[in-house]
Amino acid sequence: MTNKINWEFPQALEDEAIYILRETVAQFEKPVLLFSGGKDSITLVRLAQKAFYPGKIPFALLHVDTGHNFPETIAFRDWLVNTLGLDIIVRNVQDSIDQGKVQEETGKYASRNALQTVTLLDAIEEGKFDACIGGARRDEEKARAKERIFSVRDEFGQWNAKMQRPELFDILNGKINIGENVRVFPISNWTELDVWNYIVREKLEIPSIYFSHEREIIERDGLYWPYSSFLNTTADEVPFLSKVRFRTVGDMTCTAAVLSEADKLEDIIAEIMEAKISERGARIDDKRSEAAMEKRKQAGYF
């Protein structure tokens, strides 16, 4: 990497995100913020705080708990909600399994990642949410690079990539038909580095798994997988202790660790800038096929 690190956060991105959040609240009856406990949704919470200050955040958080989360993420979520006095709705993938709506995957690559879409769509229907605010960024993945800021989904949560509404200037059209809802992406134009620089500037707390720590891992397909009771392993996959951290917060079954000593934000950023692997490269769920994300988005995924 020849580029020097630029530690300065582009202020225009915050102004844009706040504008989008205010439009969301003004144009929709019942928005909700999709909260995963990851750095992007933590950033969204901060932006929402700023957008409506000195008023309260005028919507709840919605967390779809797969049951396979890192315990550190759940602890962080509860801490954040308590500290900021936020409303949160938690829905469990386990309930969707128990209700027979989805079936647990089997085999060593089993994860609940695909299953959570059903739980999410049920929660949206139950809560009558017409706008779901998410922390997706266009730099993450090539299908996301094409998505609008106000992205219309049909009754089944599906994204129609070929029929997207034109989105011009900063004019946001939130008008929808009955049964449709909108996914709102206020930090569409942020990169991973922008998010980290924002976390530094705003002095935001983040879950401990982002920082280097000792953990039992196994090596599979050239990636380091966190060892846990949720992961189906074969006899030759023997866990070992190592210093690792995570670049994204997903399920324990689909988020790979990176070997790292970085225990300060500045070190993490330096590491990202030098990293040879993109952020979603550590997401095993994206590796299933070249069009994995587009397929999941069409099915109503986040």
Add this chain to the structure above:
Amino acid sequence: MEVLRIATSGSVDDGKSTLIGRLLYDTNSIPQDKMEALHAASKRKGLDFTDLSLLTDGLVAEREQGITIDVANIYFSTPTRKYIIADTPGHIEYTRNMVTGASNAQVSLILIDARKGIVEQTHRHFFIANLLRIPYLVVCVNKMDLVDYNQARFNQIVEDFQQMLDNASFKGQAVQFIPISSLYGENVASHNGAIDWYNGPTLLEYLEEVSFDHEDKKHPARFPIQSVIRPRTTEYHDFRGFAGKVASGHFSVGDEVVSLPSGQKSKIKTIEQFEKQLSVAHTKESVVITLEDEIDSSRGNMLVKADSPSEQLKEIVADVCWMDQQKLVAGKTYLLQHGVNRVKAKVQQIQYVTDVTTLTEHAGKTDMGLNDIGRITIKTAAPIFADKYAENPANGAFILIDEFNNTTVGVGFVI
């Protein structure tokens, strides 16, 4: 750090996606796993080189057909700037996506195939860059390697383009021509020596040096109100602030302002940005403004400085780009959204539809089809507080929404 937004457009196969891939590659913006995925995908397609265009063509249909359908947003940064490229489709049937991608751009990048020169689509791209009044235009003459880096060929294309500029450029438009080869990276991020007769900047050098005019002073102060913040808590019992993003110009504490449409006047008491108090709110800053007096203002209204009033328009003449399969019909009612203000609007008349290749204006039309660009007159049910697009672009555009299916069907520029 500043953000520079670029819109690229090109014709079929003139190497636009390759150019962007090259820009990312040469600024070390492609992580290794993405490179490996590119190698693999290129191999599967039976190519013997790494097809950098596969980086941006993100949809399955696009990869199958080898074309760009929708706008892809691509990000990279240098130590001085953050760049956002809106990579837009070149095909005529995706013109609406091109307008979409170009609407936020400060730089329009037009690609020309050195072998083919100016083609029909070049006219269309140039027309759209002008329609949107994008201040910087950079014309990259690509595939110079296929014409043996011939200077005369480049000069001929520049001359041809200059004729288009003579017919249709606007005041303040800055134009730069660069001979490049995206396949070999010539004049993209570096001079590699193959074009020794060219002394100008590489594309990246040009982008790094484009000077920013925040246009704070040039444009009138406009503050569209998104919402009224009234916490009604013990601590902020009487707080009443107007939340919004400054569309153009700037506002300072103490400025006398007028609220539209009521016409009521007051003075700015505070400008707040979360817990900070500001003395000035500049263009594009999201702030909360409180006023000295209780005046009647709500979402969709606009605060303007008393010394730079805005017109209240109900009869509008506008250039429109139509974006829907269902035709625009004279006499039909739509919703018009100007910034955050939405009103009912009836299309009175289609004055003419423009043939963007010949710039001929065809009068007497009663409808406009997908991708048509023309001039119409509209009557609104309530006033909008717009400026002429040519004078203040940030407050001069609007969209039209179909009342029945709620989709965005057109974009308009106030004349």
